[in-house]
Amino acid sequence: MHRYIFGDVTLELIEGDITRQPDMEAIANAANAQLYAGGGVDGAIHRAAGPGLEKEAHPLGPLKPGEAVITGGHNLPNKYVIHCLGPVYNRDIPHDTFLANCYKNALHLCEEKNIKSIAFPAISTGVFGYPPEEAAPVTLKAVIDAMPSLKSLQTIRVVLFGSRMHEIFREALKKLI
C-alpha cells in the first residue's frame, strides 16, 4: 500500500530524497535540539538550503523532543521547512509519544500557515536509533489520526530513504488500514 486517502487528504509513501520534492510546499526536517546543520537528513537539507537556513533556524531553538518550528526554505524548492526534534530511542521516554508529537505538531503548523502539502522523512530512524519497524506504525498512526481534522493540507508525503525503509512503511500502512 503506497497511498491512503481520507476525504480531501492523501497520504503517500514514496522512496526518495526529501531535498528533491519540488511539488511540496513544505518539507520536514529531523533536526537537532539546537537547530544547527548536522548529519543525516538534516545535513542534506541544510546543504541544499544554504547557510541562511541555519541562521534563521538556530535562534528558534533549543527544541524539546516532539517540538516543531517553521522557517523559510531558502535555496530549497520548497517554501517552508518544519524542523522537528525526534526522540532518541530508549532515552527520551515515552519515545512513541514524542515521535507522534513531531508529526502532530508539524501538521498543526501547516494548518496555521495554510500549507497545502508537506513531505516528511522518517524522523528518529537514523542516528536516533528508533527501529524502523517500530517507528513506522507510530508515524503513520499519528498522521492518519490527524487527517480527519485537516482543513488546508491536501497531501502528506512520507519520503523513505532506500527500498528497505519504503517496504517497512508500506507493510505498516497495510496493517493499519
Ligand code: ADP
Ligand atoms: P534522526 O537523528 O532523527 O534519526 P537521521 O537523519 O539520522 O535522523 O535519519 C532519519 C531518517 O532519514 C533515516 O531513515 C535516514 O535513512 C533518512 N534520510 C537520510 N537522508 C535522507 C534524505 N536525503 N531524504 C530522506 N530521508 C533521508
